[in-house]
Amino acid sequence: MYPFTHYFYIAASFVFSLLLCYKVIPSVIQLAKKKKLYDEPNHRSSHTTVIPSLGGAAIFLGFSLSILIFSNGFMIHELKYIVAATIIMFGLGIKDDIMEIAPKTKLIGQIFAALVVIIMGDIRFTNFHGIFGIHEINYFLSVLFTVFVIIVVTNGFNLIDGIDGLASGISGLCVASFGVWFFITGNYEYVVLSAALLGALISFFRFNVFGKHNKIFMGDTGSLILGLLISILMIRFNELNVYPDFAYAIQSAPAVSIGILAVPLFDTARVMIIRIKNKKSPFHPDKNHVHHRMINLGFKHAAASVRIMAVNILFIVVAFSLSNIGNEALLTIIIAMGVFFSWLPSYLLKRRDKKQAEIQTA
Structure with missing residues (x-):
């Protein structure tokens, strides 16, 4: 296939997904309002009015149709399993957004979707890249570890969906980040997948952040789909770098992956530790997330999101810039940064509260 053809499918996948999602979202909002399918504010919410929460359906439609139509220029053996798993996540999310389902049922569904990708699509981690002296891993451990990673990443994105x-x-x-690397290394089939997802995300972002009368949330439908698909991109990124002997190969792919996904991973780890420390279930909902801390500091939603995104960009830049120093060294830097930025908003809150207390007692 000629390079121009590659570029055409990539561009077409992105534009089609972006436009389709942009056109579908207003209809989804109208349907949600008509059927009263709202996200009701509660004690954990950062919003005060009812907002339609079926934006994930538009993301699903934009991504799925785009990748099915414009992937025909590439032989993507595992595509049907990726789409099948995405449909499973869509079903779980849409039911939870409308009716709510038990956490155990949701977890079982996520594991099933992960197994479809892992066993049928053969998308899994096969190598630890020398971390702790471990390289290749056996099939059972490979499946088990990949399921764990997909569940962690999926729920990480679900948990940061708060503002x-x-x-x-x-x-x-x-x-x-993954898409650009796939592009410069010639893995165009995954560039098309990345482009289709990015197009849908941009359209959703416009309505979610800048929508006044047409505001919408992605709901569990969107966050579960995003977690699954980004997990798949991460797995392929790591597997393609098992033998980094080609141009633009990444020497420390696992550490770079953690850097790219820094915000959802470190925020999830932080709130889980806090819940366990407080003798509560790790899955007990609360308002201890970094974005809650940012709102408590006085930032509006958009301002808080921009600052948190800027921190994630810093992680990405550091991860790629230092990718040749080895997994252990880079992981140490990434973890140190993660601990610092996870702790910083809480420190600023305590300092502010202390100053206010001093003023009141003065």
Whole structure:
């Protein structure tokens, strides 16, 4: 296939997804309002009015149709399994957004979707890249570890979906990072997949952040789909770099992956630790996320999201810039940065509260 043809499918996938999602979202909003399918504010919400929460349906439609139509120029053996798993996540999310389902049921569905991708599509981690002296891993451990990673990443994106623009903005950064690397290394089939997802995310971001009368949330439908698809991009990124003996290969792919997904991974780890420390279930909902801290500091949704995205961009730049120093060294730097930026908003809140207390007692 000639390079121009590659570029055509990539551009067409992006534009088609962007335009389709942009046109579909107003209809989804009208349907949600007519059927009263709202996200009701509660004690954990950062919004005060009812907002339609079926934006994930538009993301699903834009991505799925785009990748099915414009992937015909590439032989993507595993595509049907990726789409099948995406449909499973869509079903889980849409039911949870409308009726709510038990956490255990949702987890079982996520594991099933992951297994479809792993066993049928053979998309899985096969190598630890020398971390802790481990390279190739056996099939059972490969499946088990990949399921774990997909579940963690999927729920990480689900948990950061708390303020306008954050989940879609961070997802867009992750997809763009992997997509650019796939492009410069000639893995065009995954560039098309990345382009289709990025187009849908940009359209959703516009309505989620800048919509006044047409505002919408992605709901669990969107965050579950995003978590699954970004997990797949991460797995392929790592697998293609098992033997980094080609141009633009990444020497420390696992550490770089963690850097790209820094915000959802470190925020999830942080809130889980806090919940366990407080003798609560790790899955017990609360308002301890970084974005909650940012709102408490006085930032509006867009301002908080932009700042958190800027931090994630910093992680991405550091990860790629230092990718040749080895996994252990880069992981140490990434973890240190993660701990610092996870702790910083809480520190600023405590300092502000202390100053206010001093003023009141003066």
